[in-house]
Amino acid sequence: MRRLLPLPVMLLLAGCGGATSLPGGLSIIPTTTQPPAAPVSSAVAPDLSSVDVIRMVKDKADELKLLAPLLVSAPDASPSINIEPWMICLKSGAAEQARRLYVLLFQDGKLKTARSAAILDKCEERSFAPLNVAALTPPAKAPAKARGHRRRDRN
Numbered sequence: 001m002r003r004l005l006p007l008p009v010m011l012l013l014a015g016c017g018g019a020t021s022l023p024g025g026l027s028i029i030p031t032t033t034q035p036p037a038a039p040v041s042s043a044v045a046p047d048l049s050s051v052d053v054i055r056m057v058k059d060k061a062d063e064l065k066l067l068a069p070l071l072v073s074a075p076d077a078s079p080s081i082n083i084e085p086w087m088i089c090l091k092s093g094a095a096e097q098a099r100r101l102y103v104l105l106f107q108d109g110k111l112k113t114a115r116s117a118a119i120l121d122k123c124e125e126r127s128f129a130p131l132n133v134a135a136l137t138p139p140a141k142a143p144a145k146a147r148g149h150r151r152r153d154r155n
Contacts, residue, residue: 045075045086046106054135056111057090060104067094071128078105079120084112089123
């Protein structure tokens with residue numbers, strides 16, 4: 001009799017393990033999955049030739065106290081854990097700061113947040129190019145011609 005006692009318990013547990021729904025239509029195992037993320041629109045990617053984007057990156061680098069020259073990666077889709085769809089990796093070209101990597105996260109062409117790079121961002125695998133900070137300096141204007149009244153000699 002002692003040998004047969006575990007048999008009903010095992011049958012009961014086996015029956016519960018195979019059930020995917022409960023009475024009343026409640027499901028034990030979720031049957032719906034989240035829809036795949038919408039593809040990132042390239043129309044809102046940050047443009048590294050834009051003066052506004054360069055200024056945002058430069059201001060953030062100044063806030064992070066990164067030394068010149070500033071190096072950036074090309075805009076890329078950010079990992080799915082981020083709300084912001086676009087990312088740019090940022091680092092300093094100065095030897096003493098070469099290992100400090102940051103991620104700038106963009107949405108709709110605007111810098112939303114920045115943080116230290118994580119392994120998931122794969123910044124260490126990206127290629128970097130100098131940030132064109134020269135685009136921030138306005139071009140020198142040609143001196144305006146002086147306009148004034150000329151005196152006429154009356155002699």
